[in-house]
Ligand SMILES: NC(=O)C1=CN([C@@H]2O[C@H](COP(=O)(O)OP(=O)(O)OC[C@H]3O[C@@H](n4cnc5c(N)ncnc54)[C@H](OP(=O)(O)O)[C@@H]3O)[C@@H](O)[C@H]2O)[C@@H](O)CC1
């Protein structure tokens with residue numbers, strides 16, 4: 045699934061408007077919206093006829109969509125009441141609603157919102173500036189407290205369409221019906237969680253003229269793209285990972301990273317980390333080798349702490365000409381320039397440090413931050429967290445891994461993810477693909493095994509998940 049910016053959507057809409065009569069796009073949007081709302085009413089109450097819908101109407105075309113959809117619903121016997129909450133409502137939309145038997149209410153006459161079966165959020169769409177005025181925020185809070193299902197028109201009002209930021213109050217939608225193309229904010233947290241189920245209505249836009257901002261992977265694409273071994277692949281064809289991770293202070297990081305590399309399907313793992321980790325690895329992963337030797341991909345940095353020879357260790361691995369993953373503390377030892385075949389795996393705090401900005405700056409605009417990470421280092425960058433973004437040199441479109449549950453956010457998950465990435469890299473895949481595939485595998489596995497599983501246990505489940513995908517493909 046691809047997502048676009050507001051500026052791009054405006055261009056696409058302008059191009060489409062040349063081809064059709066005035067107002068046609070809004071009519072298509074309203075028609076699609078009314079179908080989804082009617083379906084939602086039927087699913088929740090068993091019928092649409094006789095149900096009550098409250099339409100919150102802002103000053104722009106987003107309110108227009110909502111009012112025209114309200115008119116269609118009113119003609120089907122839905123009792124539609126509209127309330128203007130910002131500026132002056134779309135004149136033709138309001139007239140259409142009233143003509144279809146809908147009513148306009150004064151905001152002061154709203155009363156108990158629990159009498160409504162559904163609220164339609166037509167306050168702000170792609171024309172919205174961050175932040176809702178206080179009285180609107182109060183009303184939105186009342187809707188949430190009343191626990192009435194909400195369908196958002198195009199975007200949940202209050203979220204930032206181009207970044208996914210939610211700087212203040214915003215609508216929390218159960219369903220968002222968007223038009224033409226998906227917007228960036230639908231897919232990035234925290235706005236993603238406020239979007240609910242996303243429904244895309246075709247209004248005749250042609251997105252092929254624009255370069256997508258985001259390319260979101262889904263599970264089937266991940267499973268299809270996984271570097272499955274060929275029948276004759278031996279351990280070297282699958283790829284050898286050299287894990288130089290952990291330290292005497294943090295031996296666990298090296299162990300977690302090794303679990304990731306083994307369970308991500310590496311043909312062999314050479315462990316080059318601290319000796320204190322050897323006994324645990326020998327007991328639990330006796331296939332791990334402790335001798336130095338040839339590898340197809342490096343993994344460095346997790347749990348290094350303040351390693352005295354960190355700079356030299358990274359330089360030697362990069363100079364080998366092989367691809368690699370540089371994680372956590374290793375990021376501080378990177379050379380000024382890295383090749384695209386090296387994957388950096390910072391979380392928001394680490395990327396902020398790398399860029400010399402506040403963590404909040406990364407969190408408020410992760411797309412810009414991950415691109416800046418590439419610009420700064422020359423490497424491929426995986427920004428970890430609740431939404432995991434991958435950017436690489438010379439490519440505008442940022443890839444988005446399949447998201448997973450928040451359970452994964454615990455110490456050591458990043459270390460195992462580094463190992464999973466290195467396994468895919470060793471199999472010969474480019475760094476950006478290794479990042480998306482590994483991050484998605486971890487997320488999909490966590491979703492299938494909810495709960496606070498320790499990262500090394502989750503890594504074992506990753507191997508099971510790969511096995512399940514393999515079986516689906518080889519029945
Ligand atoms: N274009 C097309 O072809 C199609 C568009 N479609 C629909 O149109 C929607 C976009 O419509 P839109 O451009 O009218 O913007 P919209 O989001 O309704 O709001 C703008 C108004 O809100 C105001 N305002 C903004 N932020 C505010 C704030 N924080 N607090 C207070 N006020 C604020 C802002 O005021 P201003 O910035 O001018 O001061 C302006 O008056 C789009 O999302 C989709 O639903 C579909 O029908 C398909 C065809």
Ligand SMILES: Nc1ncnc2c1ncn2[C@@H]1O[C@H](COP(=O)(O)OP(=O)(O)O)[C@@H](O)[C@H]1O
Nearest residue numbers: 428429430448449450452453455456457458459
């Ligand atoms: N809210 C979240 N939802 C889903 N996954 C998350 C969330 N927060 C973190 N994660 C996952 O957990 C990992 C934690 O990585 P990181 O912070 O580097 O941990 P560590 O360095 O302790 O191993 C991330 O890569 C991501 O995969």
Ligand SMILES: [K+]
Nearest residue numbers: 165168197199
């Ligand atoms: K809206």
